[in-house]
Amino acid sequence: xxxxxxxxxxxxxxxxxxxxxxxxxxxxxxxxxxxxxxxxxxxxxxxxxxxxxxxxxxxxxxxxxxxxxxxxxxxxxxxxxxxxxxxxxxxxxxxxxxxxxxxxxxxxx
Amino acid sequence: xxxxxxxxxxxxxxxxxxxxxxxxxxxxxxxxxxxxxxxxxxxxxxxxxxxxxxxxxxxxxxxxxxxxxxxxxxxxxxxxxxxxxxxxxxxxxxxxxxxxxxxxxxxxxxxxx
Numbered sequence: 001x002x003x004x005x006x007x008x009x010x011x012x013x014x015x016x017x018x019x020x021x022x023x024x025x026x027x028x029x030x031x032x033x034x035x036x037x038x039x040x041x042x043x044x045x046x047x048x049x050x051x052x053x054x055x056x057x058x059x060x061x062x063x064x065x066x067x068x069x070x071x072x073x074x075x076x077x078x079x080x081x082x083x084x085x086x087x088x089x090x091x092x093x094x095x096x097x098x099x100x101x102x103x104x105x106x107x108x109x
Numbered sequence: 110x111x112x113x114x115x116x117x118x119x120x121x122x123x124x125x126x127x128x129x130x131x132x133x134x135x136x137x138x139x140x141x142x143x144x145x146x147x148x149x150x151x152x153x154x155x156x157x158x159x160x161x162x163x164x165x166x167x168x169x170x171x172x173x174x175x176x177x178x179x180x181x182x183x184x185x186x187x188x189x190x191x192x193x194x195x196x197x198x199x200x201x202x203x204x205x206x207x208x209x210x211x212x213x214x215x216x217x218x219x220x221x222x
Contacts (some may be wrong), residue, residue, distance in 0.1 A: 032208050043113075043200055043213035044152065051208075087152060095165040095206045096142050096157040101150075 004100040007086055011106045012078045020073040020103055022088030027068055031091050035062065037084040038102075044087060047073065081105045092094045111136075113203050114183075116216035122221050128188040128195070130217045140164075141184045142211065143176060146198045155198030158184060191221045 003025040003080055012018045024033060034049040048055055048062045055062040061074040083106055089099035114133040122128050122163040135142050143155040154168040158178035169176065173191075178184040188195055198218050 034210065036211070036213070043215045044202075044211075046210045046212065049210050091207050096154050096168075096207070096209065098154055099152045102152075 004089055004098060006086075006100040006103045008101070009106065011103040011108065012075075012082075014079060014107055014109045015077050016081070018075040018078045018105065018107075020075075020082060020086050020088075020105065022070065022071050022073070022100060024069055024088075024090050026092075027090045028092075029068075030094060033062070033068070033071045034089050034097055035060070035071075036087045036089075036099075037082075038087065039084050039088070074108070078105075078107045080107050083095060111220075113201055113212050113214035115199075115201050115217050116191060117217060118215065120217055120219050122191050122219065122222055123192050128191050128219055130188075130199050130201075130219070131183045132186070132201030132214060133163050133183040134201075138149040138203035138205055138212070140204045140206055141178050142202045142204075143184075143186050146200060146216075148197070150165075152200065155186070179218065180202045190217075193221050195219060196221045 005023045032049050036044040037045040038044045048060050050062050063072040068107050085102040085104050087099045087102045089097040091097050116131050139160050140159045144152045145153050155173050156169050156176045157165040173189045175187045198216045199218045202213045204211045
């Protein structure tokens, strides 16, 4: 079975960087790594995804380990609006994304 | 661009009834995925479909649950003879393919009474 693990919760202060870790113990060479976030009573929102090298977009950066068994989502300056549940996942053998159980990020002012 | 449209947003069914959940993918997307989220839990994969084909249904319960994505019209997740344990939020997502980012809908919250 797919095994994607992440911490249950993390805390941050406003305007500080946040590094959210994820382990992808069963990932294979062609599986993409994805990150999404979810606010209460809403659908998940796409954040970023990548295959091997580090990726950047307007929302965040994604750092992928050389062996691809771990990834880190980086929010460069946390805001109160970044408080959410963050899900990492990878698509097993090119099929659908299997997610971890999510990390609840709290941001304090 | 309306995004992924799911309806209804809320659905109440009595035990033993049928629930039909609809999902219209983003324009141009031909890959649809269904996920279930129990209260206070994460996203559990159910089924992956392309037009008229089921690609992966490894997360679907063996009985009472079925899904389709016809050539014309929305994808349908059907739950027959609902039980209280089926109460959950059901999310649909669509993409351009397995290696592309997903766009999720707002979900259907099913309550079985």
